[in-house]
Amino acid sequence: MPKLSQEIDSRIPVTVLTGFLGAGKTTLLNHVMTANHGEKIAVIINEYGEVGIDNQLVVGADEEIFEMNNGCICCTVRGDLIRILNELMEAKNGNSHRKQVHFDRVLIETTGLADPAPVAQTFFVDENIAEQYKLDAIVTVVDAKHAEDQLDKGHEAQEQVAFSDVLLVNKVDLISEEELHKLEKRLKIMNPAAKLYRTEQSSVDLKKILGINAFELDKKLELDPDFLNSHEDDHEHDDEVKSIFFREDRPLDLDKMERFLKEWLTEHGADTLRYKGVLHINGVKQRIIFQGVHMLFASAPDRNWKSDEIPRSEFVIIGRNLDEAWFKSQFAACVAS
Numbered sequence: 001m002p003k004l005s006q007e008i009d010s011r012i013p014v015t016v017l018t019g020f021l022g023a024g025k026t027t028l029l030n031h032v033m034t035a036n037h038g039e040k041i042a043v044i045i046n047e048y049g050e051v052g053i054d055n056q057l058v059v060g061a062d063e064e065i066f067e068m069n070n071g072c073i074c075c076t077v078r079g080d081l082i083r084i085l086n087e088l089m090e091a092k093n094g095n096s097h098r099k100q101v102h103f104d105r106v107l108i109e110t111t112g113l114a115d116p117a118p119v120a121q122t123f124f125v126d127e128n129i130a131e132q133y134k135l136d137a138i139v140t141v142v143d144a145k146h147a148e149d150q151l152d153k154g155h156e157a158q159e160q161v162a163f164s165d166v167l168l169v170n171k172v173d174l175i176s177e178e179e180l181h182k183l184e185k186r187l188k189i190m191n192p193a194a195k196l197y198r199t200e201q202s203s204v205d206l207k208k209i210l211g212i213n214a215f216e217l218d219k220k221l222e223l224d225p226d227f228l229n230s231h232e233d234d235h236e237h238d239d240e241v242k243s244i245f246f247r248e249d250r251p252l253d254l255d256k257m258e259r260f261l262k263e264w265l266t267e268h269g270a271d272t273l274r275y276k277g278v279l280h281i282n283g284v285k286q287r288i289i290f291q292g293v294h295m296l297f298a299s300a301p302d303r304n305w306k307s308d309e310i311p312r313s314e315f316v317i318i319g320r321n322l323d324e325a326w327f328k329s330q331f332a333a334c335v336a337s
């Protein structure tokens, strides 16, 4: 029986803005605030130290700006972020001592050092939050001029690349085309699932960063495996963060795949930062979509395989110090016999 009505997802979309120190996050925030998008955006800014100064730099005064000044977002996220998101919703619904606020979207600016994982996980694990908000995308601003150096030194910079759905390579005016190309190649090897755009003064078409549904399970996975394959033997850098791409046309055995996932998440969950993909399971007519952040993982059947497409499992794991041989052999053992 076809359903007559479709449930409309009325949850508030949340964009997490992260990026290297001084990369251009505040510049991007200003760009969002002054652009003519017709939306009201509530902004949550996380700053180190007692007094946040970033809000003074943000133009567009009629936006609602909330600050978390109690240190790094990753340490206080479970408390502060959840509290602020709940307060915001109460104020939106007029159930608060605060004045009523109106907003269509939330933007969270994390500090240059924050690990985006706990922020992303908040929207999976806290039921109350997950009912009211949906994570739209993690957008990472990269400082093109200093990126190579920051990536060489920084654990955090690498993780921010790993988690991102959109990478804005900013300050392209400061480096040559050749350097830019080299940097983009490095970023793509680390995270082939992210969309990559070049920007100057963080100026980007907002449709490319807001409302992109990167965390929707039924979204088509956009990977460029040919790029990966063509660069497999070409790693110039010894980056901790790497990606592994899996592709298999033969159907997978559900039990074997579940066992593999269990072992993977127990033994290597801390190191698998982001993963997403489509599985072709033996005897299942639909595509199975799955994705996760560290140990938190979700899967759901999606549409049926079409008659004119080859059913195929394809997914990517982006992680730290991944044992590629182990993952590949475990995955190969999941093929249905």
Ligand SMILES: Nc1nc2c(ncn2[C@@H]2O[C@H](COP(=O)(O)OP(=O)(O)OP(=O)(O)O)[C@@H](O)[C@H]2O)c(=O)[nH]1
Pocket (backbone or CB within 6 Å): 019, 020, 021, 022, 023, 024, 025, 026, 027, 028, 054, 111, 112, 170, 171, 172, 173, 174, 199, 200, 201, 202
């Ligand atoms: N040359 C150049 N400078 C830029 C560009 N984008 C931003 N800047 C400058 O870079 C500096 C840092 O930009 P911000 O937007 O404050 O960076 P941020 O990521 O918010 O910085 P933190 O919050 O300190 O991590 C500012 O002086 C900006 O004017 C660009 O595309 N080219």
